[in-house]
Amino acid sequence: MNKLHVLISALVLISLVSCEEKSITIPDFEVPVSDKVVLIEELTGVSCPNCPAGSSELQNIITDFEGLVVGVGIHGDFLTEPVEGHSIYDFRTNVASELESHFAPFLGKPAAVINRVQFPTEDFLGIDNIDLWQQYVLAEFNKSSQITFEYNIDYDPATRTVTLGLDIFPVVDLPGQYALSLMVTEGHIIDAQKNVSEIIDDYEHEHVLRDMMTATLGDPIGSNLEQGKAVSKTYTYTIPESDNLWVPENMDIVGFVTDITGGEEEVLQAFEAHIIE
């Protein structure tokens, strides 16, 4: 090797390591000002050791974006079997299974489907990197709100019947086809959950999808909706009798309208209402 070769090699090395990079500023978190309410459908399961981290992230997002984010925990098929010797309940339902199949494929759990939007930088609808969830929620707030809801809930304790009266108001003219989904969720359920290296017997499960008042992918509410002209719907649902589960005080109705034009089903607006205030 002659001296020129050594010199060239040394220069290349020095030039590569001597560059100093300008630092990147991390901005402070700010809650956006918006009328939009974003839906997060979390694909989760009691036998999924990484899912408590997802549920924790979901809870933090709901807290940080107070009133602007609604969450649902979907216990479909994958990693949802009750923990042998620990679980009391089985959260698996047909609607959860159908939704999970509908959202497949996804790389693993937990995964979040945010407003049912396929983000261009993601391979799948269900985003399995929980650290990315918040920024995709923020991205949804860049879109303007196109729908508002007005609703009224009556609950009859004698018959355990819930009656929902709902008015859907388009904020702008909405050419296309739309569907309404109504989910029944339950929180504060204490039961086993796998968590990394342990099984937590008294884990508090929140936002568990228990049933749907509409079809799994929603009921059509019409097409070419006019600005300000309400679409009115009334639904009734009887809460099943059960020991310790199906507690009306811990239950919510999660509703959202999807744009089903062209086969996609982006969520335009969502709401969450307690069955008993």
Place this chain on the structure above:
Amino acid sequence: MIKHQLFRGLLSCFIVISMSQLYAQNQGRISGGFQSTANLFLRDSLIGADNIAQYDNEFLGAESWLDLQYSVSGFTAGVRFDLFNNSNLRNPNSSYTDQGLGRYFISKEVGNLEVTAGHIYDQIGSGIIYRAYEARPQLIDNALLGVRGVYKLSDNWKLKAFTGRQKILFETYSPTVRGFSLEGFAQLGKEKKVSVAPGFGFLNRTLSDEVVNKMVGILTSYDDEDRFDLAYNVYMGSFYNTLNIGPFVWYTEAAYKGGDSYFDPNAIKDASKASSSIGKYVKDDGTVFYNSISYAGNGLGITLEGKRTQNFNIRVDPTLRTNQGLIHFIPPMNRQNSYRLTTRYQPATQDLSELAFQADVQYRIKKNLSASVNVSNITDLDNNLLYRELYTEVVYKYERKWQMTGGVQVQRYNQEIYEVKPEVPIVETFVPYMDFLYKISRKKSIRTELQYMSTGEDSKGVKHDYGDWLFAQVELALAPHWSFTVSDMYNAVPGKNSPTDANGESLALHYPRVDVFYVNKSNRYSLSYIKQVEGIVCTGGICRLEPAFSGVRLTVSSTF
């Protein structure tokens, strides 16, 4: 995307035109290979082969690769067509369909310089700071789409430099990678019995704005105490050398990575919030030290290896997980076994915290009798046991009539870490095995394998994981074309994770397999009926959990 496709198309046209023109002037050499697998998925909910599209409604799937290379007048050009049809290779729990050019490249030697453009497979040293390679069983194909120059400084020294983007299926990740290495060889002393092969490598990865924005978004969501300064660039380097002194060979490599962001699955996030969780991005330096000393002579071969790894997870994009986007490859530190039950539990290389040692001794006692012992011990840097293995093997040949191989394997396998299964004990196994080959005639032989895996019991007397297994296989070979195998893996004493019936009782299931192989010149065909239990599939320490499989598999491979 359109520009990328246009570039691919133009380069492919250029390759074809170049090849045809050059062929007219000077006949070169064309080579290649074809590999294809077709699966018929037959649902078997009892063993867990269900609930994915292939079993529910697709039923048929296939993967194919066709490689073509042409060399002439110092040029080498190649293309590869990849096809995935209802494939479960990308994600064992879902279906993937796509096809297109999986690789294209052209290279040319000009004096002391060799230049290559296109998809490039390469590595620096043993791959600790950089390795671009392909492992089809796990659909790892992280070729660099870029350019590379290799300059021969002298007969024994070469300088290599490259830059580009890492491939992902038929696209590339947006960050860029560049690096160089300087490698040499020298013989020392008058008798030249001592030689050294030193090398130095350097790598730089620059994040794209798209990835930086993602990372900024992630860090914005973190508490102040979880945040860190983000950088576009990470730099890393490694020094490596092979020293030969007579029968001794000492390979050493030390690698250092500057502060880079990576996901630490054990770090606590949002500790100050009401709802904290485990796992967050952190930023830290990383190191790997790897040594291998071996001796070979007088029928004796000894290899001693040691490796220490700390915070050495390097990806083109820190937000990627599992085996996606890995830039580097850290060598595994356990025996690469081949028998069905001795490969059931394999340790994946841990890139954040690992201290590993391995000793391998092979001795030829007589011309027809040899023995070997392999011991490996892997812990994390806090001395928690991850994996331990003792493997013995004795091979005895009787004239040219028969050969018997036998031994035992003892393992301790931290299933909680390797498979992320909570509250499971360290799996303890004891596997005696035997392999007997009998040559009926010059063209006919029969080979049998018999293995038994005995697993440990937990405090309640329940067998670890799937419990005990019995594996038996008979193989009849009719040279030069045909061979037939029949095997069964029987869950003789079911364990905690074995499938259960409706009453919750563990089931002692059979997992049979029947194969027919046909070889004709350089073409190989196989047709198999397979029931396969869930397990770990590894390639050189890179592993993933494979779900159960039930179905029929047809494979074709050919080289030319």
